[in-house]
Amino acid sequence: VKQTAISISPEQTRELGSTLATNLAGGETLILTGDLGSGKTEFVKGLAGQLHCTTQVTSPTFTLVHEYRDGRLPLFHMDFYRLQSESELDELALDNYFRGDSVCAIEWGEKFAYRLPVNSIIQVSFTIAADQSRQIGWRLVDCR
């Protein structure tokens, strides 16, 4: 499964996140890859909206994990940008988050991809084009 789209506004990026979220059933891990400011957090706002999480989504750059538990599925939003080492990752106790009934969306997740579950990985890529539009693509990677 592979999809790509062009987004010319933050609203459109949130809409794409919302569209992807309609297909989530729990147990998925989204690896969000793209430059600073390319729209990863905006996309997660769309995910959270479709899942009916009521708390406003903010960037977990400094706190590393934000938990949104009041929606259709629990959503765990992580940002590995500032993670430097495996021991810091161990402190997050990630296994608590990778559960069959929840969704993890991880900005900069590719940094520690080998520490993530192997099944139901959705890779989402964000590329800023010359005209400032964002090319957003996603594909399901299932290694089972």
Ligand SMILES: Nc1ncnc2c1ncn2[C@@H]1O[C@H](COP(=O)(O)OP(=O)(O)OP(=O)(O)O)[C@@H](O)[C@H]1O
């Ligand atoms: N088409 C677009 N989609 C998403 N954001 C856009 C778009 N056009 C402009 N923007 C702006 O780009 C910024 C995207 O910020 P966002 O926090 O989502 O980026 P990010 O990928 O999460 O960055 P970081 O790696 O720093 O966390 C916002 O300020 C938003 O208003």
Ligand SMILES: [Mg+2]
């Ligand atoms: Mg972000």
